Amino acid sequence: MTDIALPGRSAGSAPAASAKALTKTYGTGDTQVHALRDVSVEFERGEFTAIMGPSGSGKSTLMHCLAGLDSATSGTVTIGDTELTNLTDKQMTGLRRDRIGFVFQSFNLVPTLTALENITLPLDIAGREPDQQWLDTVVDRLGLRDRLDHRPSELSGGQQQRVACARALAGRPDIVFGDEPTGNLDSRSSGEVLGILRAAADEFDQTVVIVTHDPRAASFADRVVFLADGAVIDHLANPTAETVLDRMKQLETV
Numbered sequence: 001m002t003d004i005a006l007p008g009r010s011a012g013s014a015p016a017a018s019a020k021a022l023t024k025t026y027g028t029g030d031t032q033v034h035a036l037r038d039v040s041v042e043f044e045r046g047e048f049t050a051i052m053g054p055s056g057s058g059k060s061t062l063m064h065c066l067a068g069l070d071s072a073t074s075g076t077v078t079i080g081d082t083e084l085t086n087l088t089d090k091q092m093t094g095l096r097r098d099r100i101g102f103v104f105q106s107f108n109l110v111p112t113l114t115a116l117e118n119i120t121l122p123l124d125i126a127g128r129e130p131d132q133q134w135l136d137t138v139v140d141r142l143g144l145r146d147r148l149d150h151r152p153s154e155l156s157g158g159q160q161q162r163v164a165c166a167r168a169l170a171g172r173p174d175i176v177f178g179d180e181p182t183g184n185l186d187s188r189s190s191g192e193v194l195g196i197l198r199a200a201a202d203e204f205d206q207t208v209v210i211v212t213h214d215p216r217a218a219s220f221a222d223r224v225v226f227l228a229d230g231a232v233i234d235h236l237a238n239p240t241a242e243t244v245l246d247r248m249k250q251l252e253t254v
């Protein structure tokens with residue numbers, strides 16, 4: 001498969017991703033839902049951001065629009081200096097494949113493939129050779145070396161999520177999105193997954209954006225963006241589990 005040339009691969013000083021005046025409306029008339037109302041937010045290169053907010057506040061919708069999995073009703077999304085609304089379907093597929101990684105709450109592994117085959121699947125589909133050194137780094141950092149020949153059913157939930165993380169990181173994407181990536185994990189496995197996402201930002205200058213309900217998970221981030229009723233209502237820099245919890249309580253009483 002040939003690589004699709006995308007404008008803006010070397011993003012310079014542009015944020016790694018941004019949303020400008022993003023709105024997303026579902027339905028019409030009485031049943032209309034404003035999932036996003038005029039959301040503008042930027043994500044710097046090498047920055048780890050947690051998106052938090054009550055159920056139904058628009059977190060997943062925002063993440064899916066940022067990652068090109070869903071389209072907004074109005075406003076713009078930019079990855080590097082590539083505006084997603086300007087892309088053809090083919091270019092969008094190429095951008096998602098080459099520059100974006102995803103980790104979902106439900107792992108989404110292929111049951112018939114081994115851990116290693118799952119990790120390299122997106123690269124295989126894209127016809128790309130894995131960077132062996134990078135792959136080794138990711139596998140070792142996630143403690144998966146002695147699990148590579150196992151199928152998902154032979155792995156614990158934490159191990160499966162680490163495989164999903166390795167799959168997201170294997171192609172060295174500029175930006176990694178996680179939709180409640182630790183939602184199904186115990187605290188030890190959560191710590192391992194969040195640790196590798198932290199390392200992706202610190203050591204490899206990748207941008208990480210996760211949705212979470214967990215103040216402890218959010219404490220691994222550089223910044224928390226709080227959503228309520230489809231709008232950004234607050235930011236918190238250098239969060240700890242305690243400051244996040246305090247802010248959540250304050251926001252509930254507003």
Ligand SMILES: Nc1ncnc2c1ncn2[C@@H]1O[C@H](COP(=O)(O)OP(=O)(O)OP(=O)(O)O)[C@@H](O)[C@H]1O
Pocket residue numbers: 026027033034035053054055056057058059060061062
């Ligand atoms: N396909 C859809 N059709 C209609 N309404 C939708 C659709 N998807 C989401 N919504 C609505 O949009 C709003 C935002 O949903 P979203 O899933 O982004 O919230 P969330 O903050 O991620 O919630 P949760 O924490 O419960 O996962 C909600 O009111 C939801 O009911």
